[in-house]
Structures are given as structure tokens and as C-alpha cells.
Amino acid sequence: MLATHQAHASASGQAAPRSQSLWSVLPASLILLLAIIFGTSSYLHSQLLSFGQSMWNDYGMLRHAMPAPTCDAHFDIEQRIADQIARAEAQAADSILPFRAPNPDSIRRSLQAQQVQCAEQHLAYAHNQQLRQSSLLVAYSSVEAAVGEVAVMGLDAQKYLLVGVILLCALVGTLQHSHISLRAIRTQRDAQVSALFQLFGNLLLLLSAVRWRAIAMDSGDSASPWVHWLWIVGFSALTLVSVVQMLRRDRQLPSGGNWLGALLTIPVYAYMALISGLYFLLAEHYQAGMAVQLIKMVKHADLYINVALYVWVGMLLKQTRLAHLVFDAIRPWKLAPELITIVVVLLAALPTAFTGASGIFLIAVGGLIYHEIRMSGARRPLAFAATAMSGSMGVVLNPCLMVVIIASLNKQVTTTQLFDSGHNVFLLTAVLFSAMVLLTRRNPLSCAPAREALPASLKALIPLLPYVVIATVSITFFHFVLNQRFNEFSAPTILPVTLILLLGYDVWSRKRQPQPAAPAAGEVAPMAPASGGFWQRLIAGTAESSIHIGALLMLMALSVVLGGVLERAGVMELFPTDFSSIWMAMTMLVAVLVVIGMFMDPYGAIILVSATIASIAYQSGIDPVHFWMVVLVAFELGYLTPPIALNQILTRQVIGDDEMDLTHAESRAEQTWWRRHERLVMPVTVMAIALLLVAYVPLAVGY
Template sequence: MNGSLAYESGVAIGRTKREWFSSFPVCLLLAAVVAFGAASDIHNKILQMGQAIWPGYYELRIEPVAPECNPNPNIESELQRLLAQQQAPADDLGLFEPDPVDPATLRASLLNAKAACVEKFQRYEAAKDRITPGVRAFRAGELFVADVIAFGLTSQRFILVILVLICAATATAGRHHIAMRPMVTVLDHRVSTALQLVANAMLFASSWSFRELGLAHGGESPQRDALHLLWMSGFGALTLMSLWQLIKIPEDAKPGGRFGGALLSVPLYTTMCLISGTYFMMEGHVAGVGIYLDKMMDLSDMFLNVGLYVWIGMMLKETRLASLVFNVFHPWKMPPEMLAFVAIAVAAIPTAYTGASGIFVIAAGSVIYLELRKAGARRQLALAATAISGSLGVVLRPCLLVVIIAYLNREVTTDQLFGWGGKVFVLTLMLFAAFSMTMNRRSPIALAPVRVAAPAMLAALKPLIPYVLAISAVTLVYSWGLGVGLNEFTAPRILPVMMLAILVYERYRTPSAAEKKESNGEVKCASFEKALRSATNETTTHIGALLFLMGLSVSVGGVVERSGLMELFPHSFASVWMVMLMLVAILVVIGMVMDPYGAVILVSATIAKIAYDNGVDPVHFWMVTLVAFELGYLSPPVALNHLLTRQVVGEEEIRLAQMEEGSFYQRHERILMPLLVLGSALSIVAFGPLAYQAWS
């Protein structure tokens, strides 16, 4: 009783050591990023207020300094002095006569200088008189906010490094790094942990070498050196953790195991690190991996936004919002295939706001899977829909991935990409409907009568009203209060506030009669602190897995760039059809092995120019790239989105799905359905415009 009261009052007595040293600091770091973003918006509004109250406030932001000139000079005396100075010999030898001096010109110059000085003193006196106690108080607050923003900008890189290292350590400690399959047997643990030990030791050696390289070339700024020391300390800690895990095999690990299966349990970041680290060591450039990891700092705001989107997704997972949205469609008694279509369509919106397909699968994949199963969907269909649920919305506004493409490539704009992205989304959605309804449909397309379904649907919409109000309230506060609209640039700092508002509402909401009836009147809402803590716990693990994977993807991209691999491909083609065919193949392969953000950086640096030089329209190229990436994330052997689906639905559901009988397609629908949908979409997006141009 007392413990419960203490917990509910906000005293986190039940917080574990992992939460104190991992998720709690991560929560503070992410909240700081949001706060710094809000401070920038607040500062702009403060400046506007200052300008409205005191016109010319920008001149009052600093204390005026008295001019050093003389406002009352003796013009005649100064004129005579200058004339005497001008008439003196130019050199001791007297070889050159001085140029003639016009006294009228000098007098006019002196009078102009006097007038300018008088004007400066007038402005100084006017500014001094305008700086009232009210201005000083307002200015103190405004400059304090400006200092907070400056501190946020200078600390952004440190926040990212600390965030990556804490989250990577958490994922390592919990053995939650992304791999083809989880560690189950003793051999799995030994092989996977041993290779992680080697990879982490490589990272430590590379970061050490990178720092020594900087010191050997005259040293670096204290800020850069501190970043190096942070990387070294973090990688050293990860190496020691891997060594301990190699010695201490979990007691629940099954005996035995197969070496081939054990290799599949090696995290993807480890494989990437071993590849890139080995390459750079063979080149005699041990610091290579560390240098490319340090390139994350140049895009620190982008990677911090990724962390924020993961946090948004995990907070969404803690709410009832996804289930309530599904409740709106339940009264229609849709067949599973149609409900899967609706789920994919609705999922596109939060996918666009969570920044990447993988993040959405982590956030809402389990809800989609369970809702489809409750509607009678077979496991293979439910898994297929879950895996592809995040793939269609990456082309819609305000997806972070599209913003990064426009940032790295001046040939395209976000408006162009999002404009065509809407068309690609409709195409892909229609293809999903066609394949799901024709390839393996087992239920008749029949809906509940309108007179029955419509009233129930309206009743199901009522619980969503408070959520709409909470979202609208936050939007209005930013829009009217701070003059900041919700778009692709502001979404990372506004959406966390929206999700926090929803969590607060759910903490204090009154349970419905149906909920009370279902639980015999004992409905307890999770506390805000508990929900936020749970969301941040999952966020910490996923950020560690994703950002570490992204960082090592950048290093693999560096290997591709430095090795000249792209030079093996021809840079000019006789036909735009041939270049498009090559681009499609390369982009799909990149999508298979790299995360989206690292892949975009690589493609921007290496492949995009080949496309442009061979007559491929930049907007067309990037639409092809986005669809090809999503096809790659759903394609074996890696199939990242399927790996994430496995994480959220559980190994048991995957095992039961693999035991389902039927035709080859029915037994492998979870893999084949997404491949058919996105493969067809890619073919149309890549070659459709070329065919239209040739025909016209």
C-alpha cells in the first residue's frame, strides 16, 4: 500500500538500476533536445514581441557604447593641420612633388565627418534614453533564452555521442542488437558475443587512432578532443561488456547449436564493423571507422531527430490510440484481406510522422498483427501486413527521410518529392489491394449492413475526440503562440509534446462503461510516469540498435566510396533504360544491407550523379530510390522490416506461421506478398515514366 502510494506520487522507488543509468538519462537527453527546439521558437517570438513593443528593439539588445569621435571639432584648425600635412615633402629626397590639395574638398570632408559624428551621438543618446528598466528586464530574459539556444547548439554533438553510447550499451547488455535471428543456444551466444567483442575492440582501436592522428597534426580544439575521449570511453566500455558476456553465458541458453545458425545471430552492426574495420586496417588506416563514425556529428541534428522519432513511436505504443482507430472499423465486419488494406492505408500517416518504416513497425506492429488476427486473418497474411505496414508512408509529408534527401541534394525540393510521393503512395496501396484480394483471399467480400455498422462506427469515434482535441491544442499552441506550424521541419520537436499531452490525458481520463464492465469495475489507468518510463525503456534499446546500425552503415558506405567499387560500373550509357535497370538493381541491394539514412548518404555521394548525368530526372530518381529501399528492407537475406516484425510479434508466432500448410505461396505469403507489391510498384515507378516519355 505504502509502496504503491509512493510510486503514484511520483517517487520512483521501483526504478531499476538499468533505468537509473540508462533510460532516465536518455529521457533527459531527448527532453533537452525538444526543449532546445522549443527555446528557439520561443526566442523568435520574444524578438517579435520586443520589436512590436519597442520599435527598433534589435538595436537595444546590447548596451549602447558612446562614439569615440569628436562631435564639436574646430574645423578651421583641423583644416590648417591637414593642409600643412599635405604640403610636406613626400620623401626625404624630394623627388616627387605632392599632389595639389583643394581646401574646399578638405573642408567638405571635415564637415561631413562632423555631421556623421553628431548623428552617431544622437543615436547613442536616443538609444540610451530608450533603455528603460522595462527594456532591461525584457532584454535580460531574451538574452537568457538566446544563451540557452547557444548552449543547445554547442552541446548537440555531445548529446548525440552520449545518447548513442548509452543506448548501445543498453542494447548490448540486453542482447537486443538487430540480428537475423536471436541468440538461443550456447553456441549462438559464444559466436555472436565473440564477434561483438572483436568489433567493439576494433571501434575502440579506431577511435584511439583517430585521436592520435589529430594530436599528431597539431592537436584539435578542446571540444573535439572531448568528443574523441567520449567515443573511446564508450567503445572501451562496450568491449568490456562483450568480454563479460562471453565469459558469462546466460543460464537459460539451450545446449549445443549449429555454427551456421550461430552466425545468423551476429548483430548486423557487428558484421558491418568487421567488414569496414578489416578493410581500413588492410589499408593501413586504422582510424577509418572512427572517422566515418565521427561524420555522424556533421549531421547530429538528423540523428537526434531519428532518436526523437523512435521516442515518439514508443510513446504511441503506450497509448490506446492505435486500438481505438481499429475499433472504428470493427463494426463493418470486414474480411481480413480488406482490414489489412485499411490498416496499411491508415498506417501510412503515422509512418510519415515517425520518419521511417522500421520505426513504425516497432511502434505499432504488434497492434496491427493482433487486430488482424482477431479479425480472422491467417498468420502469414497478418505478418505480411505488419512487415509492409511502415513501407507505404515514407513518401508522404513530413517524412524525415525525404527531408534529408532534399537537404543533401540541391536538385530536388521537399515539395517536389512529397508531391510525387502522394502518387506513389496511391499506386502502392492499390497494388496491395489487388494482390491481397486476388492472390489468396479466403473470405467473401461482404460488409455488415450500413444501418448496423454506421451507428456503431460513430460510437467508436467518440473516444477519439479527446485525442483529436489534445493534438489540436498542442498544434494551436505552437501555431498561434509561437508562430510555428506542424511540417516536415518542425515535426520532430512538436510530436513529442503531442504524445506527452496524450499520455497525460490517458492518465486522468475516466474509464468507459464498457471498460468497467469488462474488468468488473476495476480499471486502473497507468500513471503518466509509468507510461513514459516504459516508453523510454523501449526507446533506449531501439535507439541503441538503430543508431549504432546507422553509424556503421556510414562506415560501410565509406568503404564503398574509398574502394572505388562504384568505378567498376559504367558512368555513361547508350540508353536511359539501361541506366535505370542498373540503378534499380544497385538500390535494392543497398536497401537489403543498409539502414535508410546511411543508404541515402551513400547514394547521394556516389550514385545520384550517375543518374543525373545519364538523363534521369532527379525527382524520378529519388522516387525510385525510396521504393527500391523499401523493397530491399523486405527482401531476404536480411529483410530488416521482417526482423523487426519478428521482434514485436514474438518468435512463437513466427514458428506457428511457418507450420501453416497450403501451397508454396500460402506457406510463404509473409515474404512473397510484400515482394510482389513493392516489386510491382518499383517496376512501374522506375520504367513507367520512361515508357510514357518514349510514347509521347
Template sequence: MFQGGFRRNGREWFSSLPACLLLLAVVLFSTSSDIHNQMLRGGEQLWSGYYKLRVDPVQPTCDPNVDIDAAVAEKLAEDASDQDPMAALLGEAEVDPDEVRLSIERSVENCRQSYESFENLQGKVTPGLELYRTIELFIADMIAIGLESQRFILLILVMLCAVTATLTRHHIAMRAMETRLDYRVSHTLQTVANAMLLGSSLMFRQSSVAAESSISTADLMLHNLWVIGFAALTLASLFRLMRPPQDLQDGGNLNKAFLAVPLYTVMCLISGSYFALIGHASGIGIYLGNMMALSDMFLNVGLYVWVGMMLKQTRLATLVFNVFRPWRMPPEMLAVVAVLVAAVPTAYTGASGIFVIAAGAVIYSELRAAGARRHLALAATAMSGSLGVVLRPCLLVVVIAYLNREVTTDELFGWGIWVFVLTAVMFSGVALTVNRQSNFNLAPASEALAPMFSALKQLVPYVLVISAVVLFYRLALDVSMDEFSAPRLLPVIMLAILVYEHFSLGSKKARAQTGVNHQGLEHSVRSATNDTTAEIGALLLLLGLSVSIGGVIERSHLMEIFPQAFDSAWAAMMLMVVILVLLGMIMDAFGAIILVSATVASVAYASGIHPVHFWMVTLVAFELGYLSPPVALNHLLTRQVVGEAEVLAAQNEGGSYYQRHERIIMPLIAMGISLILVAFVPLIFYS
């Protein structure tokens, strides 16, 4: 009862609106940089020497009308009076009058040129230039504010959304809270973990203030915001513990109750206990503070989630599936098409887990509407983001290239295309051959082509809207759609699509023709942001604590028990595969990339494994880890977006062992075979 009321009222006013404003601010600040670059170029084209005209020219203070002969005589007289008598006795050379004259002549000439430049620049200062540079300097100030406030925006966004996720019971766990025992155990441990985070951040603040005699105001403010945020999170979890909802079942099992504890809580308890035992209680606060160094990356994650939630509010996914429906594809083939098509947006969202959160619900509902069985739809949803992480412009690949000078994005994306082809073939083969339960009776072309083209026509306006935004950025701001610009272009594209649907579907006539009950632009953005806040809170808090777990592994020197180099690249690769899959099981992609770059990568290079080959194996191994029990993060995210009821309904279905566990086994077979091939086949050619 309480939870629903909170979602309808408090969450929209106290969580979603600030989150929406923060995300829009990120887009605005990043776009203002592009605008400013264009204004500088435009200013130089309109007024030659604009870079000097950005501020009022200052009149020189030198004298351009100096009497050179008098100045030379005066200088020689000064030098003579200042000369040491002992130097004269020793016969040291006197000042050369010609050099003095040449020096003074050059100074006078420079002074005259300064006056000429001043008069020239002053003549160019017109009311039009003053207005132009006022706007340009205002945008420059906005960029400076944006760069300085990026860390604060991320911190506030994380804390705001984490509190929302706590109050709405939206954190990521192995299973949902069903009984009162589940609820008490989960929220008790959440409260303990949040109090641990609060204590660690307080200790980190105290040690930082004590260590630095003059800590900057910005750093002190960041420390204070961490403390305030974790205090609010602790109070939120304590409040939920004291106010259990009425819809919980009585009783419960203690072992199952522990599975209802959020993953971030488990990571916090493990890392916090370890740091406390080694006398480094501020450890969690330090590693969470390291998020600020990569604030732009984590803010991009939030933007991608927002983009996905706005995508859910549009008809775009439904219209894309409508293109394939006339062929009456069997569910297995449609699942393959869905996963292959999803690879492209996955590449723009940066990681498979982000894409599952962003678009998983759309893919699942469309597959179910097309007749796919629950297990097949769940398997395709969980794997929908796994194939595109090697394609341009995936943020993961950019982070790898940023942290490792041995590889470049061009090299990684170049080989990523072939890895994508391999994984696509493997998934297609498994889906269309293993446990195929449908007949392949496609509609004849004569019957399917006409409705397919009709469905394609409905996509044309969306293509035009997307093209218009991309072309505007390209022509007006000189920004192409790539791995660096995608985070700020995609929100604008989705907002443009929502605006288009607002006007094209808002009338009664349009609703009657399409059968779509469109609620309007404000409702769409508000609903998308409502979903975004809890998802960002659950995901970013998990990412932050994953970095802390990486710190535990790093500080415990666990990796040092392995050799620093292997005589055989094959032996090294076998160990690498095991380690990377295990890391994929327990850590998020970005935290794991940071840890691997600092530890495992150097061992692989020293053992003769090519850097590009190693990172291709790393990406595929991570994806297998995200699909592998006992954690299976992508399956947990799938359950989060499709609902616990759908997963339980699938688990209650009968059939053979494979049919009852198809959602887990099918992705494991496809990605497992792909990993073996990617890891060991290239070694044949260069090891």
C-alpha cells in the first residue's frame, strides 16, 4: 500500500524530476562544448584574429616615440656607472654600443607593433562582435561549470536514485522478497551495509582533512555529499525495515531469505569486513571516491538507461518487429532476429547489462506477442546485449583502449566484427537446431512482401527524425555519431522521437487509426524517468561496490599467487579464460575491465598472448560470466525488467531437463562454444 503511494506521488516529485533535470544538464553541458567549438570557428571566420578579440584589447604602456640616440647614451651611462671597478682593472670588455642600440631599436619596433595591433583590434570591436563574444563567453563559462560539476552531478544522481531504489524495493538480488522473513533479512543487512558505507565515508573524510592542510572546497563538498547521501540511504533502508508492506507472505526459509539480499549489499559486507580486518576501514569510501575520476563514464551509463526507458515509451520496437511478422517466422528464428538486431543498439549503450535494463522488457514482450515460449523469450532477452559489446561504438571497448596503450579502438572494433559474426552464428545454430519446437513454414514472398513494405513505410518518419538530429549535429556542430558523441546524441534522438509521436499520435483521429492510446509527451518522459531513477540507483550502486570488490582482490594480492608469465601461451590462455569468466560472474563490466587492466593483462602479454586477442577473449568471457549461474547478472536484470511473475511461470513449466532450463542452458552453449573458439583458434596461427 505504502509503496504504491510513494511511487505515484513522492517518487515523481522528489526523485524523478531532479533526476530528469540532472540528466538533461549532462546533455546540455556536453552539447555546449560542441556549440562553443563552432562559435570559436565562426568567430574566426567573421573577424580575423577573434581569439584576441574575446577580451577587450589593452592599450600598451610603452613609448613608441623614444629618441633612440638619447636612449642609447642614457643606457651606456647607466652601464658605465654600474660597472665594477675591479672588472675595469682586470680588463673585462665594456658594453658594446652597437648591441645596446640594436636592443633599443628592437624594443621600440615591438612597441610600435603593439600599438598597431591594439588600434587594429580596437577598430574591429563592433556592437555585433561584443554581442557575439558575450554569448560565446557565456557558453564557455557553462562548459567550465559543467566540467567542474560533473562529479557533483554523478554523486547526487547516484545517491538520489539509490534511495529511490531502496524505498521502492528495486535493488538487484538473486530472488525477490516474497515473505516477511525475506523482507526482514534483506532490509536488516541493507541497513548494516549502508551504515558501513556511512562509517567508511566519514573516516575517509576525516583522514583526507587531516592529511591535507588545505583541502579544496570542491573536495570537501564531495566528502560531505557522500556522507549526507549514505546517511539518507541508511535512513531509507531503516525506514523500510520498520514499515514492511502488507502483501508479503508469512513465514519463509532462511537460506532463501539470504538470496533476497541485494548484490550491492553482499559486495559491501564482503569488502567492508575485509577492509576493517586489515585496519583500513575507509577503504570502501576511497574506492567509491575513485568513481569520480571516471564520472563521465558513469554518467554515460545513466544516460544510456534513460535512453532505453524512453525507447520503451515509443512504438519504435513494435514497428521494427512488425517488419518481420508478415513472414510468420517460428519463434526460434524471430528470437535470432531480435538478438541480432539488438546488437546495434547494444553497441551504443555500452554494456550488455545496461541494454537488458534499457530494452529487455520491450524485446521480451514482443517475442511473447509473436508466440515465443517463455523460456525462449527469457533466453533471448538475457542474451540480447551479449553480441553487440564488440561493435563500434561500444563504451566498454573505448574504456579498454583508454586504460591500455597496447591496443587501439580501431584494432579492437576491427576484430570485434569477426567476433560478432562468430557469436551470431553460434547463437543462431543453437537456437535453430537444439530443442527446436516449431515448424519452419515461412509465409511465401508473394504474401509477405506487401505487408512487410507497408510496415517499413511506418518506420520512414522515425528514420527521418533520427537522420534530422544526426545531420543537425553533423552540419551545425561538426559532431559525427561515434563512440564519443553517442551518449549525448541518443537522448536528443529519443526526445525528438517522443515529440514526433506526441504530434502524430496525439489527436483522436490518429489514436483511432493506429489503435494506440498515446498519453502525450509529458507522460512519456515522466514515465521513462520514473523507471530510470530506480534502475540507475540499482545499477550504479552495484557498479560502485563492484569497484570496491576489485579493490579487495587487488589489495589481497590474490592475483600474485599465479605466475607473472607462462612459458606456454596455451596454458596462460586456459587460466585466463577461467579467471575472466569468474570475474564476469561477480563483477560488472566496467569494474572488471579496470581490475583486469591492472592485474591480469600484463601476465597475458608477458606469456605471448597478443593484446587485441586477449581483450577479445576478455569481452566474450565476461559475457559468458554474466550468463552463468550462480549469479547470472544478465538473467537477474531480465527478471528485474520483465517481472518476477513471468520468470516463476517459466520455472513452473514442464518438459525435459533442457526445456525446463532452456533460458539458462541455451545462452551458455552459444557463448561457451564462442569463447573456446575465440580463445584458442587464433593461438594456432601466432603462438
């Protein structure tokens, strides 16, 4: 997801380079801020209604000026009785049925009830008019109504915000050569081949969007005409950029390169677009197929906007010194490389949950994790494996967005059930990873004596206290002022606000601290945190967010489309639905889920599994909570397993190509097969063992 030309700068943790200018920041920041404003407005409107009711009785009636009643509360009842009887007699004269005179007493009771009701309306109107003379009430109700309109507007605007943020950020990512691919662009041939395939993929998407708009207009569906135009304009811009990049040679890159290597630089989303587009064109002759599949994503616009917000949180976290300060507190213990590896990976689980997915966390602090593990003396393959693994444990912890999406798409489970089981899965994977690292260690375990390390560690924790206080105040404000507790549903709104406050304090406090001393000869210097003022760092974090949001959401969008292709082509129907035993059903499910995780983005894969495989699992007698725990672990195993191995790709990109070459060289020098492939085999082995235990142990104990 990182810009290939800037991999080293991104990995260093410094501010974004100059090429990420304001033009790449303003569109994304505007959309993200609007998402936060719309999300907060609903909380605020609810609180304004509650406070208004506590200030004025019957505020629900007083919040709007009532129209004057048109009824007469003093009409002559006897005269109306006589009029009704006269009308009944006149109608009876033209009827062949015998005349039955109306009951005057019944008419009188009805008219008396109407008179009382009319009088109450006049009293309510007079009460409303009297209290509405209060300038405080009028001003308050005006503000409350305006906030309510913003909240209602936000519900309708979600689909526009989602489509806008996907296409704008995808355009930024395309210009920066930063879409997710199996290998980074290194030569001019790489860049041109990548652009050529992106051109074909974008053309298919554009054709589908144009055709879908025509079909919608012909059928009279004009509910969201601007959404169609957003897709068309966005895909047109992506196509145009691909044409320019294909025709123009990038002089910053060396010439040469081989064709096989160039094919690996093609973004994964482009491959998905080509497969899906050609299927709809050649197999179904349905040009609008890809755009129709994207409706699935738009229907859950709020969840995918939350993905963008979590990416922003991760990039803002990267601009602060929080991760560096945590490592400062660990460093005095002088832990052996294996121990520091275990501690770092376990600590990474919590921010992984808060940033929504393993990939987002790796982008944010993966480079720092790798550097800190290397500083302890760990070999490069171990540091690489640990970095790739660091984002895989927290996806089952609260408030991870993946779990929220599962619960929203599947009524058989709730977030509470999934998070409760997720804690046990996290403990299992933590134990397995720790055991694997310790069993494969090469040196004796060691650490500094507690009497030396503890005071220094506690002293290093002091700078973290203001960050904790600011975060607590922010969460408390949302809890008491807006009546919104911090949970998996409010986290996407609360966390960006909190990170902006933390960034402001970080900039202020760093200016008042002395510069660290230069490392002694032979020592590895700690990675320098991001530098610059508040606005510079905020712009840098948002610019980097734009790149990663575009890469991630385009991959998600095409994963949704590819999932639709698999469903329409009947591929999922090849999966057997009738199993001889629950053990056979689980075995087949595990195999299919791992394959899906190897090739698809998690959020698109969740939609596919929810629509197809989940019902088969339920029919086979597998508990829904148990099944979705298996899904999450299987997906994480898939993200670590070739041929795509998303977490491995992101780790490679955050540490930089030069460090990756050194890692390969160090691995080739090893004597045994395990050590030569440790960076790939270790995380895969840990997650594979975890998957087998999560899948089969509950069946064995009758869960």
C-alpha cells in the first residue's frame, strides 16, 4: 500500500514527502471530517432532545411552532343534531329502505367529544404560542432542529461519501504507484506493464458504470443519479491516469527489467477487475455486472467509511510518539531478542483491534516494530516474521471492525458473543506464538535485573501519562456530554478526534524536550519519530491516509465484485452441502476459508462467506459463533500464506526494499530448511496450528 518510489521514506516514520501535497489531502480530509460530523451529529441531536425535555415540559410539542387550529370549540350542539337528522331524512326520501331516525343522544355524545377535543387543541396551541415567546426556547429549538437536519442528511450522504472517498483516494494511489501488488515497481518496464493492466481494468469498470447508469435510467430508477455519475467520473479519471502513466516513462526508475517480474507489480485489484469484467462480458454478456455488484458495498456504506476512518487513525498514530514511548518503557529491561519479539507482538494486538484490521496496523507502525526487534539483536528473518504476525492477533478483540461487519451481516451472532470468544482465541494464538519463538531460539533467554530495569521503565512511563489523560478526557466527553459510550460502534467516530488531540499535545510536548543524545559507536539508533509542526504532521498523516485508503478500499471493492462473480458463476455451488459428519463439514469449510483468505480482502471475503458458506455451516450443525471464529483465524492464516500473503507484502513494503534484500541474503546463508524460510514458515505454522485447534477442539468437547 505504500508508494513504491517512497518505500524507504515511509518506513522511516518521517513526515510524508513533498510529493504528497495539499491536493491529495483536501478531498480525503473533507470526506473524513464530514463522516465524523455526521456521526457526531446524531449523538448530539439525541442529547439536545433529552436536554430540551428536561428544560421544558412537552418539549416534543414546543420544539416546533404549531399551526393554529381551524376547528370551532363553541359550536351549537343542538343545531348540529338537527342538521344531521334533517340530512338523514332527505337521504331517506330517495331510498327504498325504511327510514330509521338517528339517535340524538349518540350524536350529542359524539359532538361533545369533538368539542372537548377542539378545546384541547386550542389550549395546546395557546400554550405553545405562550412558551414560544421565549427567545431561549426559540433559539434552542432552532439549533436542535439544525443539528437534526445534519443527522438526517448524513444518513443519505453516506453512499456519496463512500463512493467519493474510494475514487478520490484511488486516484491519489494510482498517481503514487501505491496500489497493493505482489512486488514493488523497480523499473520503467514494471511501471508501464502495471499501468497497462490497470488501464484495462479501469476501462472495464468504466464500461460497467456507464452501462449500469443507462439501465437505471431506462427503468426509471432515479433514486441516486449522482452515485452513477460519481462512478463514471471516477473511473474515467483512473483510466486517463493509467493511459498517461503507460505512455510516459518514469525517469526516476532505471530501464530494463523482465516481463515475469513486471507481471508481479500489477495491482491485485486490477487482476480482480480483469477476471470479473471478462466474466461478465464473455460468459453472461452483462456489461453492467461489475457496477451492480458494487451496490453490495454501497448498501453497507457506513461500515466501509469506518474502514477509511480507521486508516486515518492508524496514520495519525504513526505521526505521534506513542509507539516510541511504549518501546522506551520496554527497552530498559534489555530483553533477549526472542523475549522482545514476544512482548512486541502481544502488545501490538490492542492497537490492531483499534485500527480495524491487521493491514492498517502494519502500515502504521510495522516499520517501527521491525526496527525495535532488530535493535534487540534479533536476526532479520525473525524480525520479519514477527512484524507480519503482529497484525494478526488483535482482529478478534474489541472493537475490531471486522467483527462488527460480521455481526451486522449475520443475525445469528452478536458482537458481544464474538468478542467473548475472541478473547480465548487471542490467548491461544499468543501462547502458540510465544512457544514457537522460544522453541526456535538460538541464544539463552536473558533480561536486565528488575532492580535496575524497573525504576528506569517506570520513569519511561511518565511521559505516557498525559496521553492517557487526554484520551480519557476525550472518551469521557463523548460518554457524558454526548451519551455515547466507547464501543465497537462509536470507536470510528471517537478515535480520530482523540488522535487529533493527542497529535496536538505530542507536537507541543516535543518542542519542550531536549534532543536525545547520539548513540554510541556501534549502537543502533532508535527510529526517529515524525517531526514538524501540528499542521505539517496532520497533513502528512492525512496524505498518507489518502494513499492507503485508496489502495485498501479499491481492493475491497473488487473483492466484493469478485465474490459476486464466484457466486453467480456457481463456483460456491460446487461446495458440497450434505456432509456425512460435522467433522467432514468443518474440514471442507477450513480448506475453502483459507483459500478465500489467500486471495481476497477480509471485508469482501466476509460478504462472500455470509452470502454462501455460512448457511452451509449452520445446516451442518456448527455453532455460528464457533464458525465465525474459524473464519477469522482462517482469514489471518490466508493473509500470511502465499501466493499473495497480504501481511507479508505489507511487511516488505514498510521495511523497504533494501532491508528486504538483506533479509533474503541472511536467510539464504542459513543451513536448515526451517531457518532459510523462517520469515514465511513461522507465522504460517503458528496460525495453522491455531486454526486446527479453534476448528476441531470445540467439536471434540461438544461445543
